[in-house]
Amino acid sequence: MDYSEKVIQHFREPHNVGVLEEANAFGKVGSPACGDKTEMYLKIEDGIIKEAKFMTFGCAAAIASSSVATDLLKGMTIEEAKALKNEQVIKELGGLPEAKIHCSVMVEEAVRAALEDYEARQK
Amino acid sequence: MKEVYLDYAATAPIDLDVKQAVDEANEKYFGNASSLHTIGQRAKGQMEQARETIARYINAAEANEVYFTSGGTESDNWAIKGIALAQMEKGKHIITSAIEHHAVLHACEFMEKMGFEVTYLPVARDGSVRIADLKAAIREDTILITIMAANNEIGTIQPIKEIGEIARKRGILFHTDAVQALGSMPLDVQAMQIDLMSISAHKVYGPKGVGAMYIKKGTEIENLMHGGAHELRRRAGTNNVPGIVGFGKAVELLKQNEAVYVAHYTQMRDYLRDRIENELDEVILNGHQEKRLPNNLNVSFAYVEGEALLLSLDMEGICVSTGSACSSGSLKPSHVIEALGLDENYLHGTVRFTVGRQTTKEDIDYTVDRLKSVIARLRSMSPLYKDSKNS
Numbered sequence: 250m251d252y253s254e255k256v257i258q259h260f261r262e263p264h265n266v267g268v269l270e271e272a273n274a275f276g277k278v279g280s281p282a283c284g285d286k287t288e289m290y291l292k293i294e295d296g297i298i299k300e301a302k303f304m305t306f307g308c309a310a311a312i313a314s315s316s317v318a319t320d321l322l323k324g325m326t327i328e329e330a331k332a333l334k335n336e337q338v339i340k341e342l343g344g345l346p347e348a349k350i351h352c353s354v355m356v357e358e359a360v361r362a363a364l365e366d367y368e369a370r371q372k
Numbered sequence: 373m374k375e376v377y378l379d380y381a382a383t384a385p386i387d388l389d390v391k392q393a394v395d396e397a398n399e400k401y402f403g404n405a406s407s408l409h410t411i412g413q414r415a416k417g418q419m420e421q422a423r424e425t426i427a428r429y430i431n432a433a434e435a436n437e438v439y440f441t442s443g444g445t446e447s448d449n450w451a452i453k454g455i456a457l458a459q460m461e462k463g464k465h466i467i468t469s470a471i472e473h474h475a476v477l478h479a480c481e482f483m484e485k486m487g488f489e490v491t492y493l494p495v496a497r498d499g500s501v502r503i504a505d506l507k508a509a510i511r512e513d514t515i516l517i518t519i520m521a522a523n524n525e526i527g528t529i530q531p532i533k534e535i536g537e538i539a540r541k542r543g544i545l546f547h548t549d550a551v552q553a554l555g556s557m558p559l560d561v562q563a564m565q566i567d568l569m570s571i572s573a574h575k576v577y578g579p580k581g582v583g584a585m586y587i588k589k590g591t592e593i594e595n596l597m598h599g600g601a602h603e604l605r606r607r608a609g610t611n612n613v614p615g616i617v618g619f620g621k622a623v624e625l626l627k628q629n630e631a632v633y634v635a636h637y638t639q640m641r642d643y644l645r646d647r648i649e650n651e652l653d654e655v656i657l658n659g660h661q662e663k664r665l666p667n668n669l670n671v672s673f674a675y676v677e678g679e680a681l682l683l684s685l686d687m688e689g690i691c692v693s694t695g696s697a698c699s700s701g702s703l704k705p706s707h708v709i710e711a712l713g714l715d716e717n718y719l720h721g722t723v724r725f726t727v728g729r730q731t732t733k734e735d736i737d738y739t740v741d742r743l744k745s746v747i748a749r750l751r752s753m754s755p756l757y758k759d760s761k762n763s
């Protein structure tokens with residue numbers, strides 16, 4: 250597979266794996282029937298993401314994208330997190346093969362779903 | 373790092389005796405087998421000996437029923453396109469199965485584009501073609517049945533003797549892709565009533581880029597390659613004499629040692645299967661459990677994704693293949709795995725292990741040891757696994 254060194258590193262030893270019990274934002278995308286699936290757990294305090302964790306079923310690109318995205322999210326404001334795009338994840342990974350772009354899109358969508366969940370809870 | 377090769381169905385390393393025969397042919401039999409002079413005829417002699425060996429091994433009535441090609445892909449393409457074009461006056465319907473190799477499926481799809489109709493028979497959960505389905509699919513205008521002898525992914529052996537009998541009775545030509553079957557199960561073109569059969573050298577420890585097709589005498593078939601008068605005017609192109617000599621040697625080794633090879637494959641495969649079944653949870657074995665190739669084990673591991681599994685094993689030096697790919701847009705199981713109708717939790721976590729002559733018990737022990745930790749690691753990240761434990 251045409252993966253960068255960075256993708257392999259994050260796949261081999263992904264950061265922030267697991268369920269975050271004290272999360273106050275939760276996003277979930279994908280389905281086993283159509284493929285990859287990601288769960289995103291965030292803990293937000295005073296408008297800042299203090300903690301981020303994930304669970305992913307998917308290929309190496311999906312796992313590495315989840316790992317990098319959770320790294321990037323920590324310390325971001327909600328507004329910054331909302332603006333997080335898969336391109337940024339790809340850049341951080343040193344690129345992804347064309348056929349694997351969709352795996353990083355899934356992670357972006359999981360982040361967005363978590364932020365929507367957070368906002369819904371504030372109402 | 374230790375390297376364990378468990379992908380012999382993709383290709384096998386060349387046997388050292390075969391390599392020696394190829395090397396010798398490259399030096400001593402470099403002539404063009406079509407040349408009339410001594411050096412050309414010397415090369416031809418070697419080639420004809422290989423043809424004889426292969427013809428005898430598959431029980432062809434005559435050596436001239438074996439035509440050398442560039443491999444399994446060419447043979448499959450030739451069988452389908454060549455028969456379709458030669459028989460289109462009689463009809464334009466072809467029957468195949470949903471789990472054929474792409475060399476057959478894509479050739480069939482091409483013929484559909486050319487105005488032919490193709491029926492893709494479904495398979496049972498174990499990968500077998502059902503004879504009743506085949507009988508029901510036969511029409512007045514059916515000209516060709518092409519069903520593989522054994523499947524490359526899941527190892528299931530098809531009832532080709534029964535299929536051959538039905539085809540012959542109905543006056544329909546029968547082609548079988550025996551690329552994976554060669555060397556792992558008996559192939560007798562007369563007893564099995566086969567009209568055309570594809571085989572390839574590199575799956576039986578021969579050189580890459582050489583194969584053959586058996587064509588029963590009297591079969592009308594169009595050429596794929598047009599040019600010189602090689603292969604009884606049926607397949608143009610200067611013969612790959614060293615490759616052909618190597619193929620002949622590889623088949624000679626089968627003739628001598630097939631039982632020993634098969635016993636070894638079976639022993640290694642069964643040992644791997646038993647350890648996986650006993651030591652890992654939530655796995656299923658794919659393919660028919662008795663009527664299967666002796667060197668093939670196909671396993672689905674629930675809640676993990678095949679490519680991640682393959683890559684993780686590769687990082688431990690273990691080479692396998694997967695029936696799952698995450699490519700443009702989505703995760704997609706192979707057409708073979710898709711045809712089996714697996715539960716969705718198992719659908720994407722399929723691995724094919726194929727053992728070979730060099731496989732040792734230590735290789736299997738190492739593999740199972742690493743496999744256990746790889747599966748545990750991937751499941752620890754998998755939301756599907758977590759949900760299954762919570763519910």
Ligand SMILES: Cc1ncc(COP(=O)(O)O)c(C=O)c1O
Pocket residue numbers: 382442443444445446448473475520522523524549551552572573574581582583
């Ligand atoms: C069942 C089957 N048919 C055809 C082929 C193609 O053979 P070759 O690699 O010689 O073109 C293969 C090998 O990949 C195969 O497994």
Ligand SMILES: [Zn+2]
Pocket residue numbers: 285307308309310311349352698699
């Ligand atoms: Zn993916």
